[in-house]
Amino acid sequence: MLAPVYHVLPFTAIERERALPIDGNVLAKMGQKVNATDTIAEASWAREHKLVDVARALGVSASQADRLLRVKVGDEVNQGSELAVGSGIMPRSVQAPCDGRVVVSGGGQVLIAAGDASLELKAGLGGTVIQIIPNRGAVIRTVGALIQGRWGNGRIQSGSMVSLSETPDEVITASSLDVSLRGSILLGGFIRDADTLRVAEEVSLRGLILSSISPALLSTAMQMPFPIISIEGFGQIPMNSAASRLLFSSVKREVSINAENFDRYTGKRPEIIIPLQVTQEPPLPPDIDTLAPGQTVWIRRPPHAGAVGTLMHLKSGLTTLPSGIRARAAEVRLESGEQILVPLVNLEIVG
């Protein structure tokens, strides 16, 4: 059976397409070296539109109003500038209600696009631009360690990774945070309360990597100005050993965090990248593989959610699980040596 591959890799090539949701201006150049927080493309659009009923204001028909217009589509207008002027000895005029650009005119009306809303697209990872996507963005390539997460608050940052403990099961508390962490990306286990997140903001953390996060903290976490990544998802799930080993062995190194929201349809997901200097380029990892004995697998659901083990044997036919449900399943040996039965749909391949 095909299964998705969950990437926890100490050394791999990484290519990421970064694109605006709408057309814009691409700033990155082919071959350019970028940092995670560099802006590679930007787009702007009207924050709102103002419809001016010229015909009504002048008391004329729509076709007459169109003939009296002093502006055409594409014209920039300032608040108070004349859009149309009536006829007669004391002609009335219709003025623009705001600064903006005429996007439609006709039928006695003028539509003005007003107020710029803009979007800056960050690189999301440090690397080299290997492809420009016209009007949208670029493809960036790098080499390094890659650790994927399950949830992110949408922010991007890079910095030196620190930890307050040597294992990922520790609870980070407000009292354990101080100014010595300023500018650091903190690797930890869990956070129990929103106050801790607020203190993290006060001490200017640059990022937070957690084992998992309580759903009760999501609204506060979304407001934080720094990236937050949950490696396992929601609740009190301990960090898987593969990610834990790789992250804790990389403490004090520069890492970039793209805490992008997980999108099941595009495949975008939060990631931590630890860049490496290499002389030989490794291959890109596969995103899909066929489940087979000997593979390292990650378990999606309790009672061993987040555990990593070795797929020992694919059972033929349907197997009855401890829940009583019958499904295709595999025997998986956990790192503790315990052998358990896991439905195939609850497995991801680690690689």
Add this chain to the structure above:
Amino acid sequence: MPISLLEDSSLLAINVGASTTRAALFDVVEGEYRFLAQGQAPSTAEAPFKDVSLGVRQAIANLQAISGRILLDADQQLIKPTQLDGSGVDALAVTLSAGPTLRAVVVGLLSDVSLESARKLAETAYLQVVETFGLNDHRKADEQLNALLRARPDVILLAGGTDGGATRSIRKMIESIGLACYLTPPEKRPAVLFAGNQSLTDEIKSSLEKWTASLHISPNIRPSLETEDLTPAARELAQVFVDVRKRQMPGLAELAAWSGGHILPTAYAEGRIIRFLSQMSGSSRGILGVDIGATAAVVAAAFGSKLTLGVYPELGVGENLPALLRYCRIEDIVRWMHLDISPSVVRDYLYQCSLFPGTLPATQEERVIAQAVSRQALYLAVQAVKRNFPRTVRPLQPDLLPVFEPILAAGGVVGDAPISGQSLLLLLDAIQPVGVTSIILDQNNLLPLLGVAAEFNPLLPVHILESGAFMSLGTVVSVVGQAPYGFPILRAHLKYTDGNEAQVEVKFGGLEALPLAPGQTARLTLRPLHRADIGNGPGRNATVQVTGGAIGVVFDARGRPLELPSDPVRRRELLKKWNWFVGG
């Protein structure tokens, strides 16, 4: 045009769900259609696969392994038609529910006329209504335009005006929609379905056609103030859904080519088969179909030719799971669990499972949570769809359902339950039927496939429904009435065809059962006490022919609506007792 059995015999029906893709093979055996086998595989609409055809091919490959019939050639292409060596299939049909919920804007005139009908229309598809515009909307034209742009709809449903009636207000709305579409980048423009005053059809076409992703026109959903007819518009909306998905979903175009365009939204196909069954039965009672899936909770109720279809993506038990808490409290889910599980564990479950909708509960505790979540989601869906039942349908009491016969149920959690009694109890708790009804489990999720298969050959669903491809859970007698807890409220007597007899005195607040094996029939005489109602009126006796099932004949005297004790310890004890009763 139906194709005769002789011309086109075998049919491969594919159901692409959010988590599972199923391939079911139907063919003629001894002059009648039979459901031969089904293969399934995880769906592949999502990343990293991003191609629905991968999951379809895997499901077909699994079907090949089970049935021994070769359906794919060496290049993994569908063999069509059937070859002399027996490989291949004559026709393919597809139902689809996978993919993100479509964002919809509803536009109409009067809130209790065209807007209300448009809202009901939106409930027949996998849509989330994100914005509504009507005559009562006092925003200025440019504010409406800005709201429409911010809504980023995939679909705009435009209704309003009786045929030959109002046009001025709709014209203004057409103008706003046209402007919004014009200002939207071409690749993000919505599809528009117009189901209003038909005299505006040409105007709509000339104003909107070039600015929309696709423009669809259907007959008016409110041809007159007194008349509502959603059927043609719902059919067109089904097409809109498929068109949008074709643009969004790699691999679907290939399935469209294989099937000759025979793709329907799963919920629409389910509704169609439920209506078909209701029309066939000729009974005055309605038929109810429920499906609690990862994409949505779907409830279809048919009363003859009148179908009420409710599709509730926000109540689906997949990626939208956390959204359930917008419609109920966490305690409303916890109340269904006989195990002592904390609300925070349930909350974590909802969020974590939304990351992995296709996964299965591996432990008993997880299964209990999954069943409680499904109970609550289905309960809410049934309560929601009740509002849309035709006014001519009279329930026994205003807050209860009308009598349905039968109730057909599908969905992962319902079908996967390790004990059929658990499925039955889940359905009784969530639906809370009244009167005498048989409950049938569609454990292979065939109903939507039969709905789409009916396009090819109307005989196929008839034959399959009569073939025993569905599992009868039993006949349920649900008593509506009041009595002191533990006091008798119903006496039942069952006379088997072999002459044996059984009887039971049913006490208020409890469940009872009499054995009756699947396929067997018996004569059931019911004598309600305390003016209780078993569907014929308060205190009226009834004698009915009943059919057996996995649990036999079940008497549910727990009360309607079902009220659980507020004390958690007492409630869990009661739930344990009921669970034990059904064998759980």
